[in-house]
Amino acid sequence: MDRIEQQAMETKAGTGGDVAALFADFSSAFEEFKRTNDQRLGELEQRGAADGLLEGKLDRLNAVLDGQKQAMDRALAERARPALDGQAGTEEGGEYKQAFSAYVKRGEEKALSSGVGADGGYIVPTQTEIEIGRLMTAVSPIRAIAGVRQVSSAVYKRPISLTGPTVGWVGETGARPTTASPVLAELSYPTMELYAMPAATASFLDDAAVDVGQWIAEEVNAAFAAQETTAFVNGDGVNKPKGFLAAPTVAEANWSWGNLGYLATGVAGALPASNASDVLIDLVYALKAGYRQNASWVMNRKVQGALRKLKDADGNYLWQPAASAEGKARFMGFDLVEAEDMPNMAANSFSVAFGDFRRGYLIVDRQGVSVLRDPFSSKPYVLFYTTKRVGGGIADFDAIKLLKFATA
Template structure:
């Protein structure tokens, strides 16, 4: 195992292709080792401790290698914002850079904000959103809508008008009307306050827009990732796991349906993959076409060991370095905010999140420069307004690790 992980780390500087090749080699070794573990279970009823430990080490190595590939892919795709084009002639962007570096405000009157501070140039604003889509897993698969007000209201048709067959001369009784519901998605304030020394800001080579995007992005993405999954809706988005849940057989609008594993804190002891199939088919066909699995790294490690009746692994690595792993043919999205497997936990979600979950962004990212509160550092109070919540309760299903 040491050789495998060492190879993955040592080749990190040789490019994404080399890293991905090592990742695939590690996956093949994982399959061979796990096959041996399964044979030991079938033969003796238990696996050797050394084999179990090797499987877990390989699992961790695969997770670490994929995370490194994702970071490298993001870095390669990241465009420069303000550097390298001093002749571009973007007056407002130049003025924003002057404001960040030296606090010059005269040229920024067009970007003033009634709450204080100044609007980030559109290139930087868009860059922050793009990076959060890459690092905030739910944002990357949900619907995202930009709004110009504090709350977005969405009408939803729960049921269409009733229709019925009648004979040519029969009476036409009145039918029930369609049922329309109104969902509300308020945008809450998300903030970060990176700091920099004056010497750093005075460096002419510093790409100010890029720096703000990188500093703010990590803080925003982490908080978003948690809120979109478990947020309680108070001064933050409401996560899908914060919704009321009900057994799929009793599902109704306003609640998320779940399928139970039948085993508290674990998958079923026999035919564990059957419950995953049940979850897939709990989702209507129209939603399955674009469905994704959502789970955290530890849960993915447990699922990675499962096979179908033909001996094929249900989990498969991405075909390319920038692709997603798949489970039973559906994309798998890793979200660390999802709970670990435990008694009564909802550790796996499956659904069409594009139709099931909505993220709302209030237009604009604001920056307020503060050179006084933390001398010799200059603080940049950066804010944006974000909301979110379930917009279609029929498009997302959960797996509950419980007896019922």
């Protein structure tokens, strides 16, 4: 293992670290990845096969790049987290936050003037609710790129115009016949309950140094985000949001509203052996120009590793690392979003999505996150039954296209 691989593996095993240093290590690892892949491609051209050692090194470097990106993401999330309950009394609504803190720590409910549920629950302070949502945006890749609506009802209904009114040219004195009306459809997004139940000991809660709002946000954040992302990608709509991969699909040549269009790679479970990037270029231009300007790629880590090896006709890598630690990697000039719930390359899999997800997929959050304190069910632990309601589904069937790893 060379120096860059060793250094990168140490970074991958670490927890946190300076973001600038992590980004520098990531950039160095990508330069080594390009040199190794260039050598592999040269051997393929000369001998028709590459040295197995080179293939193994390339796989290790791919893993290193993924690990370093995850380390940067963790460091950025830690750096961005503000204190929620510190100095609560000096802020607007500080009295309410102090009351919430007392409820979480000791179950006190005296002098509470807002947010108390009839069933004994407690609506978390606005600052904590916003923090949970913000942290989920940071760790949930689909939430970060999709459209999001805050609603106050159980179901959000959205009318959409499938066709505009008919128009026509007329002369100065010509007749003006009545034109056809636009065709409307209605999309419905029911909100489903998502819950988490972190536990803490009474001693932990009695510690005055504990930032209660921050603790709840961190505990709930990871659990909510993981479940949400799975549902936004693959959810069947039964007691959960409906994922975009659960929508009906049809070959792009036969596309109609109500279906997501796809292009086939022509090879079951793989990209074409030659000119592999051509089908990806076709996928880009299957999307209308109005959607392309804000489009993103969505795929999992293994698929991204395969696409890192691709070059254009001029020998330039199609995958490029982010320009800064806070940025996103780009593929063919568009942001690349890594979502581990996307399928691996397999026969008939939809392993790559491309589109304007802000317009193509809608997440609906019902206002309010509730916390119910339970000191009785699991002594000596105090349980915090935390719930929120969220829904999701396709908002525009023309805004997302899929790549199917199949012959047709």
